Every structure is written in structure tokens, then in C-alpha cells.
Amino acid sequence: MSPAISFAVLSSFVAYATYAAFVNGFYYVKPYISPFYSPCLATVCGGDSHQRIQGANGVPHLGVFGPWWAISPAILILIFPLGFRMTCYYYRRAYYRAFWLSPPACAVAEPHKKYSGETRFPLIMQNIHRYFFYFGLIFNAILTYDAVAAFVESRSPAYGGGHVGLGSFVLLINACLLWAYSLSCHSCRHIVGGRLKHFSKHPLRFKFWGFVTKLNAKHMQLAWASLIFVALTDVYVRLAAAGWLGHGRWI
Numbered sequence: 001m002s003p004a005i006s007f008a009v010l011s012s013f014v015a016y017a018t019y020a021a022f023v024n025g026f027y028y029v030k031p032y033i034s035p036f037y038s039p040c041l042a043t044v045c046g047g048d049s050h051q052r053i054q055g056a057n058g059v060p061h062l063g064v065f066g067p068w069w070a071i072s073p074a075i076l077i078l079i080f081p082l083g084f085r086m087t088c089y090y091y092r093r094a095y096y097r098a099f100w101l102s103p104p105a106c107a108v109a110e111p112h113k114k115y116s117g118e119t120r121f122p123l124i125m126q127n128i129h130r131y132f133f134y135f136g137l138i139f140n141a142i143l144t145y146d147a148v149a150a151f152v153e154s155r156s157p158a159y160g161g162g163h164v165g166l167g168s169f170v171l172l173i174n175a176c177l178l179w180a181y182s183l184s185c186h187s188c189r190h191i192v193g194g195r196l197k198h199f200s201k202h203p204l205r206f207k208f209w210g211f212v213t214k215l216n217a218k219h220m221q222l223a224w225a226s227l228i229f230v231a232l233t234d235v236y237v238r239l240a241a242a243g244w245l246g247h248g249r250w251i
């Protein structure tokens, strides 16, 4: 992707995510929760919305942010997925080129006089990518739970029963894309297949490494697809919560 397009898409995403995080509202409409606000840390998370998170089905209560908190819980949550993306090997290449022109492309001279790469602070911090990867897996599991819960809840008699809303599919596609993006991560590939002298004694790891390697070849595409879709998922929930999509049972 060209630096100009990377610049436009990344800037748009950061602007939208900042707006969505600070709004601190319209992030839940039964049975959907925005991925930017999940897990919901607010005690006032959409009225009865978090009965399921607050213990109705055995899931631990997570609500720590009451209405007395001035900041949005999304700001705390987004640190982890954003940290994961900002330290991603692919995004690093994309935003170094798009925002800093350092360098703007392969075989183009570095425009800055000094170049220390990622060997000094603050860029040496990029090396914590692997730890953000682990946190990312936890968030993927939570968002998968949200998608499954949306399917289960929308079919329950208490909710009208017998149908599945479009939002359940939106949440499911979002979770699948995030899993695909995470599993295609270069760190993931090293975790499953690295530090081995030979694969013959580790057939399971070899299989998983082969699977991850195929995904890894599509890492760039998965990075953009999952980034754009997670924002679209938030837009969907936001519009539904604001009543813009109507109140039909298929929403």
C-alpha cells in the first residue's frame, strides 16, 4: 500500500477511535457491545446490558467504572489493541514510511542525517510487541465471547427468540478477522516455530507453524481488513444504539 493511502487510512482510524473512545456512550444495544468498549468496565454499561458480564451467567463482574468516573473506560481498553497495532512489524513499516518518510520506500535514501533505527529509546520499545500479542489474544477471546453471546441472547425467548440479528454476524466477522490478524503475526510465527533445531520431534508445532506461515503471508491484508472492520463494527453498534438502524428484530 502506498504511503499516502497508509497515511489517510491510519489517520482516519486514529481520529475515529479517539472520537469513539471519548464519546463514552452508544456502545451497547442489547445484545451487542462495541469492540472498543469490551470488556465493559462500566457499572452503568447500558442499563441491563451487562447482566451477562456482571454474573448472570457466571462470568465475573467487571464493572469498576461508575458514573463518578470522568474518563471513558474505552481509553483504558484501547491501550492494548492500539499498542499491539502500533508495535506490529507491518504497521511500523507503514507508518515509518507514511508519517516520517524514514525512509519513504526501499532503495530510497534515508532523508535524516542520523539514523539509529530501533536501537535507541523510544523506538527500542517496539520490541515489546510480543507482550502486546499476548494481551491481544485475551481481547480476541473476549470479543469472540461477545459474538457468541450475541447469537445466544438474540435467540433467547427473553429477546423475542427464534432469530439472529445482523449485528451478531458483524461481531462474529470482526472476531474472526482479529484472530486471523493475530495468528498471522510474525511474533506468533516465532512463538510456535522458533527456537527449534528440527521440526521432526515437534509434529504439532510444525503443523501449527505451517498454518501460521500461510496466514503470515497475508499479514498486510489482514492488518488492514481487521483495522477497518473493527471500526465498522463500532459504527454498526453505535448506529444501532442511537436508534438509527431502527428497532427491528433483524438488526
Ligand code: FES
Pocket: 084, 088, 089, 090, 091, 129, 133, 181, 182, 184, 185, 186, 187, 188, 219
Ligand atoms: Fe503485525 Fe505482530 S507483526 S501483529
